[in-house]
Every structure is written in structure tokens, then in C-alpha cells.
Amino acid sequence: MADTDSPPTLLYDDIVVGTEYEILADPVERDDVARYLRACGQQDVDLYGDTVPPLMLALIKYLKESLAATWPPGGLHAGEKISVLDRLPLGTPFRVRTRVVDKHPGRRHRFVSFDIEVTTEDTTCLHISRRLTWAA
Amino acid sequence: MGSVTLGALSATPQQVADFAASSGSDGRSHLDVGYAREQFGGLVVQGALLAERLLSSAITTGVIDPDLRGSTIDIAFRSVVHTGELVTVDVQCDDEAATIVGTVDGNPVIVETVWPMREGSV
Numbered sequence: 001m002a003d004t005d006s007p008p009t010l011l012y013d014d015i016v017v018g019t020e021y022e023i024l025a026d027p028v029e030r031d032d033v034a035r036y037l038r039a040c041g042q043q044d045v046d047l048y049g050d051t052v053p054p055l056m057l058a059l060i061k062y063l064k065e066s067l068a069a070t071w072p073p074g075g076l077h078a079g080e081k082i083s084v085l086d087r088l089p090l091g092t093p094f095r096v097r098t099r100v101v102d103k104h105p106g107r108r109h110r111f112v113s114f115d116i117e118v119t120t121e122d123t124t125c126l127h128i129s130r131r132l133t134w135a136a
Numbered sequence: 137m138g139s140v141t142l143g144a145l146s147a148t149p150q151q152v153a154d155f156a157a158s159s160g161s162d163g164r165s166h167l168d169v170g171y172a173r174e175q176f177g178g179l180v181v182q183g184a185l186l187a188e189r190l191l192s193s194a195i196t197t198g199v200i201d202p203d204l205r206g207s208t209i210d211i212a213f214r215s216v217v218h219t220g221e222l223v224t225v226d227v228q229c230d231d232e233a234a235t236i237v238g239t240v241d242g243n244p245v246i247v248e249t250v251w252p253m254r255e256g257s258v
Contacts, residue, residue, distance in 0.1 A: 032158075035158050036158050036159070036188075037188070037192070038154075039151065039154045039155040039157075039158050039159070039185070040155065040185050040188040040189050040192065041145060041147070041151065041185075041189055042188070042189070042192045042196075044192075044196060047192060047195055047196065047202055048202050049202065053188065054204055054209065055184065055187055055188045055191060055209070056188075058184070059159045059160055059161070059184055060159065060160045060161050060184065061159055061160025061161075062160075064160050065160075076165065076180070076183070076213070076216070077183040077184070077211075077213050078213060079210075079211055079212045079213055080210075080211050081208060081209070081210045081211070082208065082209040082210075082211070083207075083208045083209075084204040084205055084206065084207050084208070084209065085205070085206075086205060087203065087205055135175075
């Protein structure tokens, strides 16, 4: 019997260019930021004051949550470009909107590119262009 | 300004596991020793962990302001970093951008460039 609690694995062939996904994410609190920065080895957990670290908003968990899926094993970041448009205050609900913009197979690797936007009711905080890769 | 060394960093398997729990970067390349050894030669440190460590180092040392509004952060992952490998972090600033480079044995593994956003770039 399938484990209904586990999200499905998103296979390369199932990814459709142009598909859009959106979630309303839980607000990030001070403790969440402290846990994240400590896990990164950063001692000063108040480094970003009362706002969420931009790279924390770019974490893969938000992409996975918005797609409601896990990745096939072996997926790696190839690169990303993050435009910081505004700061996200701690405790503020936000939306993550993801669009699949490209995918292509290579001889050794397969690539998938996403555009991701992080917004609140009032403003757009981040725009992220992300490219992931898997061994072919 | 020339290149300035900010320090060196490495991550243990436990730190990688802790980061996986809080970040969602919990793939087998980071957590499954046997799989990671076969596919990548050892456990792989999450790129997101390295990216934050580099950026935090530059902020802590005053090279970059923590208020990053109006900035674009460009991150290129050149090759995987294994747990226990020592990553040396250097930064170079000019009028255009701050470029933070992580190297292992002299080879760049991650390059993070922070520059003012250009009009129409989003």
C-alpha cells in the first residue's frame, strides 16, 4: 500500500514547462531564523535583525512545498540568481509562486529551470531564477 | 581592492543533517552515506548551506550590508563540496560588485556575486 503521507516524487518526464504552482507559506519566526543560521554555522543569529534572511526564503523546501512533491535522488543546484526587492519582516505570511520555465536533457546531465516569486499582501520580496540538475 | 580572505569553513555530517532538517535539502546525496559515496565520492554539503555561510561571513566582516534590498545575488555552484573538506572564503570588491569565492585546494567550488540590481533585470 502506498504511503499517503509521503509526497510523490516528481520525475523529469513529469515536469511540464509553463506549469505554475503557488502556496501560502507559514510565517517565519525568530526561532526559525535562529535554527536556520545555527545550522549554517552562523553564531550571530540576529544578523538580519527583524527580517527573514533572503537566502532562507530561497530554500528548496519552499519549492518542494509549492510543487507538493519530492525530487528524484541525485538532484543538485546548478545555480541561482536572487533579486532582493524588499525585506520580509518576521511573522509575516507570504506566498511562493513557482513557474517551470525550461527543461532540457544534456549528454551527461538534465536541467530544469524555475522562476520563483516570494510575495506578501503588500509587496514582492524576492524573485529567484533557479536551475537544478540531475545526472542523465 | 584585492582579494581578502574571510576565513575557512567546513561542515560535518551532523551539520549537514541538521541543515537538511531545517531547509528541506534532504536528498540522498546529503544524508545517505552509501549512495553519496557511490555517486559523488562522499556526502555532499548542501549548496544552500555554503551560500548562506559565504554571505553571512561577508556581512559579519562588514563587507556587505545585511539590508540587501536592491541587490541581486548570483550564485554559481562549480563542483560539489564533501563533508570535512575545508572551503577557503575570499572576497573581492570593486565599484560594481562584491564577489565571494569558496575554494577547495585552490579550485573554486562556489562563486557568489552581490551587485546592485540593474533596471529591468527582474
